Amino acid sequence: MDLGEINPVLLLASLMVAATPLLLAAIGELVVEKAGVLNLGVEGMMIVGAISGFAISVETGSPWLGFIAAAIGGAVLSLLFVLLTQVALANQVASGLALTLFGLGFSALLGQSYVGVKPPSMGDIHIPVISDIPVIGPILFQHDPILYVGIALTATVWAVLKYTRVGLILRAVGENHDAAHALGYKVIKIRIMAILFGGACAGLGGAYISLIRVPQWTEGMTAGVGWIALALVVFASWKPWRALLGAYLFGGITVLQLNLQAAGVAIPVEYLAMSPYIITILVLVILSADKSSAPASLGRIFHASH
């Protein structure tokens, strides 16, 4: 065991990479939940995004096209959720589970011929001067572009929810869909847009795992990141910046336990590997006392009967 081998700069840099898939998925789900919909299919949409992004970037040789395909893939899968919950008015919990079960199988089917293939690399951006600052440069300014897209997305979602009319309407729909309907807002239409956005974000997050973080394709490779993202939304009390903070916290735990495994700490590997899940539970316990910030119509079915 040699803890001295863990390089803090590399640790912090890989923390940001580990946090990004969580952040992307959580921001998407945050918008969905703000609109009053609980989509438990994040894991399914992520894994479908992971394989569609992987397949397209291998076929075309362009990671950018891959990420676009991943967003489309996630959104298409979320369209199934739309059909079930917004058109067929099915139970959202069951529909989300269906989405995850289906997505896991579907991605395995699509991915059969991609096991062991190496995807094209995206390459890190390099800004002269800033990226060369010692310590801070490698931690903050030497990453792939999608990582910055994630941060930009957080800022955008925060600003839109807080300062724009669209954000206000979205929140109104999530807080009280009957009142929003009475005011003439198209509840179903707004929710559909939110669900599709959530799907696209989850798809991006999935592709980030298969194209940048790992990068390769294996069945079920998201390994619960989608579920942790759901927990993260609760952790963030539906606030975008807190989701960013939470994602870095979880990313940090993941990276730290991997580093401890590599350093050969006297704790068995399995116990280290289960730590992110246990910590997720602990965080949920600590934060679940306060539910006041949850959107009031979360998970309720809307049917304009009059």
Next chain:
Amino acid sequence: MIVLEKRPQPSKAWSYATPLVAVLATMVCGGILFAVLGKNPVQAIGTIFWEPLFGEFAFYYRPQLLVKGAPLVLIAIGLSLGFRAGIWNIGAEGQYIMGAIFGAAAGLAFYPLDAWYVFPIMVIAGAIGGCLWAMIPAFLKVRFGTNEILVSLMLVYVAEQMLASVSLGLLKNPEGFGFPGSRNLQSYESAHNAELIAGSGMHWGVVTALIAVIFAYVLLNRHMLGFHIRLTGEAPRAAKFAGVNPARLILFCLGMSGALAGLAGMFEVSGPSGVVSIDFNVGYGFTAIIVAFLGRLHPVGILLAGGLMALTYIGGEIAQSQLGLPAAAIQVFQGMLLFFLLAFDLLTNYRIRAARREVA
């Protein structure tokens, strides 16, 4: 224009018909999927649904139906109790693993003692293992209001790591030449969950599954607790006024479903599987969610749905070896079934009518 009109009462006829319609729709869509994969759809569907029951080697596959169906029914019965009351235990896979670990550990602790009481102790240990694992989300929900969906799911990943840990460490076969995995319980007479009638596939797990079906039926239809479960699901406010204790209900539903999932894991590890190993669990806990819904959360329905789902497992394996159908295609097929079921359920609660366009 087509409008949806809420039925004053859910349609009885449709609630029976939707599973059948969903199965048919899945067959059609599954057939299209198989055709896209370059297989003959009629042959593929035929292989999945016909071969295991009436094909040339049906004498071999029919017992397998019981072996695969029993854990699915056992777990789904437990899940259905909670689902009815709006308590979502989706971590049955983890409880299944813990049941297997506890059960096998209890058995291996007695090795090589030959006594009649070894197996019953294993059964009890398995149930306790699953129950304890499910009590974690139950207790956290009752005490802190933590979301049971996320906690029970997270515990699946923890249980998988536990499984890896014990099959490499605590329960590793001391005579296994360093390979991971425990002693084979099939070759330890007192701990073996053997077939009750040789070649029938009938083992204690199947018997327990049937008992669970009857027990759940009686509970839901003849017992106050069952009535409270149904009431909480259908009219939460009325349940509150009727004095239903939600904490007790949560503890009971989660604990019971955990115990049943644990039993399923224990019967599997001591019988068909035999060893505690890293790849012991194969997703029964998740497939059981589909079984529960397909069976309309009704005990008898679940029994039928479990049989059907076991059929797709076995038929899928046959289609895999005979037609080269990928294993994942069957997983997609099962997922599709849940989709169609949820979608067609619309017809149970709503009526579709053509209406004149009017000002909203």
